[in-house]
Amino acid sequence: MSIDDSILAEVFKDISFSSEETTLIESKFEKIELTKGIILLRADETVLNQYYVQKGCLRTYYIDSKGKEHTLQFAINDWWISDYTAYFSSTKAIMNIECIQDATLYKISKKNIDRLIQETPRLETFFRKKMEKAFASFQKRILASLSQSAKERYITFRSSYPNIDQSIKNYHVASYLGITTESLSRIRKELTHS
Amino acid sequence: MSIDDSILAEVFKDISFSSEETTLIESKFEKIELTKGIILLRADETVLNQYYVQKGCLRTYYIDSKGKEHTLQFAINDWWISDYTAYFSSTKAIMNIECIQDATLYKISKKNIDRLIQETPRLETFFRKKMEKAFASFQKRILASLSQSAKERYITFRSSYPNIDQSIKNYHVASYLGITTESLSRIRKELTHS
Numbered sequence: 001m002s003i004d005d006s007i008l009a010e011v012f013k014d015i016s017f018s019s020e021e022t023t024l025i026e027s028k029f030e031k032i033e034l035t036k037g038i039i040l041l042r043a044d045e046t047v048l049n050q051y052y053v054q055k056g057c058l059r060t061y062y063i064d065s066k067g068k069e070h071t072l073q074f075a076i077n078d079w080w081i082s083d084y085t086a087y088f089s090s091t092k093a094i095m096n097i098e099c100i101q102d103a104t105l106y107k108i109s110k111k112n113i114d115r116l117i118q119e120t121p122r123l124e125t126f127f128r129k130k131m132e133k134a135f136a137s138f139q140k141r142i143l144a145s146l147s148q149s150a151k152e153r154y155i156t157f158r159s160s161y162p163n164i165d166q167s168i169k170n171y172h173v174a175s176y177l178g179i180t181t182e183s184l185s186r187i188r189k190e191l192t193h194s
Numbered sequence: 195m196s197i198d199d200s201i202l203a204e205v206f207k208d209i210s211f212s213s214e215e216t217t218l219i220e221s222k223f224e225k226i227e228l229t230k231g232i233i234l235l236r237a238d239e240t241v242l243n244q245y246y247v248q249k250g251c252l253r254t255y256y257i258d259s260k261g262k263e264h265t266l267q268f269a270i271n272d273w274w275i276s277d278y279t280a281y282f283s284s285t286k287a288i289m290n291i292e293c294i295q296d297a298t299l300y301k302i303s304k305k306n307i308d309r310l311i312q313e314t315p316r317l318e319t320f321f322r323k324k325m326e327k328a329f330a331s332f333q334k335r336i337l338a339s340l341s342q343s344a345k346e347r348y349i350t351f352r353s354s355y356p357n358i359d360q361s362i363k364n365y366h367v368a369s370y371l372g373i374t375t376e377s378l379s380r381i382r383k384e385l386t387h388s
Contacts, residue, residue: 062337070340072333085330094337121315128322129282135325136279138332139266143256143288145339146264146372178340 007106010078011052012126021120028112034058034099041083041097046090049109050082051075056103057164059172060095071176074100074161074168080130081105100168150179151187201300204272205246206320215314222306228252228293235277235291240284243303244276245269250297251358253366254289265370268294268355268362274324275299294362344373345381 008017008025017025032051034040040058041047051058053075060073060081072095075081083095087110117124137160144153154177174184202211202219211219226245228234234252235241245252247269254267254275266289269275277289281304311318331354338347348371368378 062341064341068341070337072336072340084326085333088326088330117319121318124315124318124322125311128318128325131322131325131329132278132282135329135332136282138329138336139279141336142266142332142339143264145336146266146369147256147258147262175340 007054010054011106012123015122015126017120024119025116028116029106029108032105032107034103034105036099036102038099039096040099040105041093041095043094043096044092047083047086047093048090048111049107050080050084050087050113052106052108053077053079053081054104054106056099056105057101057168058097058099058103058105059168059176060097061175062095069171069175070178071172074164074172074176076161076164080134084134100172101164145178150177150183151190153177154184154187155191201248204248205300206317209316209320211314218313219310219317222310223300223302226299226301228297228299230293230296232293233290234293234299235287235289237287237290239287241277241280241287242284242305243301244274244278244281244307246300246302247271247273247275248298248300250293250299251295251362252291252293252297252299253362253370254291255369256289263365263369264372265366268358268366268370270355270358274328278328294366295358339372344371344377345384347371348378348381349385 007029008022011029012025029052034056040051043063055077058075058081059071060075060083061069061071063069073081081097083093083097085091086093086095090110113123113127117127140156144156148156154173157173157177170181170184174181177184179187201223202216205223206219223246228250234245237257249271252269252275253265254269254277255263255265257263267275275291277287277291279285280287280289284304307317307321311321334350338350342350348367351367351371364375364378368375371378373381
């Protein structure tokens, strides 16, 4: 199933397309429905696609040499997700992507994005600016990891991802913050009582 | 002083330009010489420019509410530097940028980059891909901060920034790794003796 017209406006916001462009763009996206627990990407797989999240929630995580999971990112409505390091260089994933709330995604391959950009240069501006925002959000995350306490990072997390805190597992949040689930419980209690 | 022809090839690598494009691009860059210790950007200043580092070394750092410095990034030959979050949104800097080794930079404003991209769409591809690389390097940094020990992060640092370790201050490296200078000394000793 390909992407439909109304979704196009959701993905590309205020860019307007001719009907030929619309047809072309629609033909390059594939709609995917995922149920909770499905692994969308596993480490060591070649990364050829990125995904626009229409609804639901996914997480990107890394498993270290001791088997411990580290959550790099959650993706909710209107986010894009992939193992971007691998995607950009067309190499194998080091990350895994798991669906943690039933989700509707739109998948597009790097090859097709390159084609769309060639046909519709306005899309290159869109993807450049999308990248800039993602880069800025990672800069904030690095700064937070260097300069904020776990409690402050948790507060930032809740404002970055409103409404997902209740519905995802404690160890996902803890592995995103780089703390234990015990520390997370303590922080939550402190915030409830303050 | 504007950028000269030979530098253009250094900045934009394998992109070839017509002589009109070359003249236009050259007119938008400004060459800057900085001596060690100069602050190129201070928190709270509006960020209008980004900088290509031809030689020397700079660091981007954040000063937290307790006055402690956290180094986000070092920039050496062939890196670009700015407070990108502020640059992209044309808002005020939260970071500072300091020259820590005498440097030659090429400065360009966001306005002029936008103009160049409009005139020479190939440059949009260049800046998109530059952004993708920067994003991937930040992803690696976040993963390292979540999953690696301080010693492992120091080893990664040395491979990311070859040759700068000896010539920059210990507290710069420590504030980049998120550790104390004492821990850095201990790690260095361990590595020397292993």
